[in-house]
Amino acid sequence: MMSAIRVDRLTHTFGKGTPSAITVLDDIDITFESGSFNAIVGTSGCGKSTLLKMMAGLFEPSDGRMTLDGEVIRGTDRRRGMVFQQDAVFPWMTVARNISYGPRLRGASAAERRLVEEKWVDLVGLGGFAYRWPRELSGGMRKRVDLGRVYANDPDVLLMDEPFGALDAQTKKRMQSDLLQAWSESPKTVVFVMHDLEEAIFLADQVIVMSARPGRIRHVEPIDLTRPRTGDMRPADEFIGIKRKL
Amino acid sequence: MVCVVNVIAGMKNVPQVYVDAASTMGAGRFQVFRTVAIPAATPFIITGYCIALGAAWTTLVASELLAAQNGLGFLLQEGRRYFLTDQVMMIITIIGCCAFIMDRLFRRFQAYLMRWSEARE
Numbered sequence: 013m014m015s016a017i018r019v020d021r022l023t024h025t026f027g028k029g030t031p032s033a034i035t036v037l038d039d040i041d042i043t044f045e046s047g048s049f050n051a052i053v054g055t056s057g058c059g060k061s062t063l064l065k066m067m068a069g070l071f072e073p074s075d076g077r078m079t080l081d082g083e084v085i086r087g088t089d090r091r092r093g094m095v096f097q098q099d100a101v102f103p104w105m106t107v108a109r110n111i112s113y114g115p116r117l118r119g120a121s122a123a124e125r126r127l128v129e130e131k132w133v134d135l136v137g138l139g140g141f142a143y144r145w146p147r148e149l150s151g152g153m154r155k156r157v158d159l160g161r162v163y164a165n166d167p168d169v170l171l172m173d174e175p176f177g178a179l180d181a182q183t184k185k186r187m188q189s190d191l192l193q194a195w196s197e198s199p200k201t202v203v204f205v206m207h208d209l210e211e212a213i214f215l216a217d218q219v220i221v222m223s224a225r226p227g228r229i230r231h232v233e234p235i236d237l238t239r240p241r242t243g244d245m246r247p248a249d250e251f252i253g254i255k256r257k258l
Numbered sequence: 259m260v261c262v263v264n265v266i267a268g269m270k271n272v273p274q275v276y277v278d279a280a281s282t283m284g285a286g287r288f289q290v291f292r293t294v295a296i297p298a299a300t301p302f303i304i305t306g307y308c309i310a311l312g313a314a315w316t317t318l319v320a321s322e323l324l325a326a327q328n329g330l331g332f333l334l335q336e337g338r339r340y341f342l343t344d345q346v347m348m349i350i351t352i353i354g355c356c357a358f359i360m361d362r363l364f365r366r367f368q369a370y371l372m373r374w375s376e377a378r379e
Contacts (some may be wrong), residue, residue, distance in 0.1 A: 093282055096278065100276060102294070113280075117283065118284070145373070252373075
């Protein structure tokens, strides 16, 4: 099942009511369609991560509201999975146990657990590493574990906070293609925060450009490039046209 | 006491991103505590136990030296009083061996608990 997120006149001020109050998000109004791939781009400090964390339910906005299929978002929920900028793989669990963390929380049986582990360890390209500790993996591989763990938990919405920011350009491109692959097989509503416009155009159905201080939506651009998208589309005319426009 | 202080310090040092990751996957407060806070604090808990173990030994022997009707410290004191050199030497060896064995066992246990960590030992 997929779901649409609606952000309704959302404003957030850190330290509201104090002299040092900072408004990080100002009157954000946007809809993320069910099953669409959305990219939010903007310079650092424009509040895009804050917006994402609020959608995950990690904290509440000071004004306005967000709904998921009409239901107001309050607190965290497994329906809204999140991949973080930092490395969030639990170092005290093997790769396999990290992957099956979500199902285990809900008391999955050993057989169910093994099924999930086998499926996702392979799908994120970590075959043969299932029983390794995270400390034995490279940064890119740990990101794969992160992604597999969230996917194995089967959320309706996938929130991604610059998950590939710390990776080298080549690994990043590979991971993006793999992500598109996984997404086309099991579509979810994706909201992906990033700072590279080109990547955003490459990945998304809708690109949201934000401006900083206070964070506002400057522009929303639908991207109609055909799917599946491949690496050689990057230099195509259409692609560059959109890029120039933004 | 040392233990409690260390466990509290350990829990406070759990990186927020682990807690956030667990809760966005649907973990409740107690599940976060059980699956994230405790394992993340394990190094601190172990250090606490290590210090506590050493302190327990010293306190035990010292208090027996002062006021006890039996036990290693008492026998040591008795040997000293009646000039039983062999008894004194034996007790010292026993205390040493016990402490050594406990320390080794504890290290084994620690190595097992911390097998996931980058900084084992």
